[in-house]
Amino acid sequence: MDHLNLAQRVKELRTGKGFSQEVLAEISGLSLRTIQRIENNETVPRGDTLKRLAVALNTSPDDIVDWQVQEDQSYLTLMSASALGFLFFPLLGIIIPLTLWILKKDKLKGVNELGKSILNFQISWVLLLFLYYIFIISGMLGLGNIFTKILPNWRFGILTFFIPLICLYLYNIMVTIINTIRIHKHKSFKYVPALRILR
Structure with missing residues (x-):
């Protein structure tokens, strides 16, 4: 999965939950800047950051990383x-x-x-x-x-x-x-x- 798709996935999961970036930062325990950097494709979440995001978004780390938009x-x-x-x-x-x-x-x-x-x-x-x-x-x-x-x-x-x-x-x-x-x-x-x- 390319990084751009991962950034889009995090943003879609967040908006799907009705969370603002600030709310996601608060729930996940990550900084607002970290959330912004992930969604702007400036960094790729790994390890603890990825786990925190997954828990906050009620999904699995694999679902975030492996997901991609397909056409059918x-x-x-x-x-x-x-x-x-x-x-x-x-x-x-x-x-x-x-x-x-x-x-x-x-x-x-x-x-x-x-x-x-x-x-x-x-x-x-x-x-x-x-x-x-x-x-x-x-x-x-x-x-x-x-x-x-x-x-x-x-x-x-x-x-x-x-x-x-x-x-x-x-x-x-x-x-x-x-x-x-x-x-x-x-x-x-x-x-x-x-x-x-x-x-």
Whole structure:
């Protein structure tokens, strides 16, 4: 592993924990200047310094030293396509990409950004689907006259239930497939609309 990658790794681990350089220095018992020199690639942590950093960052010395950013476009493509799990059960569109994101978010280039985008979109989609079901079930149970005012014959129109549902599913399929193809071709991706739940 080259020294530049090691400096980047220490910085990423620190920011991932939400630590400032000052906080890391305090927790590790190292001087602020030492932390700055490591992150600026002016020195390489070894021995006791490396152990202190690892303990403060809740990782192992090997993880700091051996880590490197790798690129794996096939993994990114797989992660994007995995969101289609929602076709079998809505929450699978969140659970499968979430699992793939957690496994490699600190190991592969692009996984963290892509994972957040997919998860924000899928969580937003599931919330919208959930709200739609509440709307329909509330209407079926006769909770309020709003439904009969908006859709006077909605109880007799099965299409009133299925058309929005089909549109929701088709839109998710379209967004997921288009982005998967774009990722496979090394192009930018865009999962919209989505609430910014994961930043």
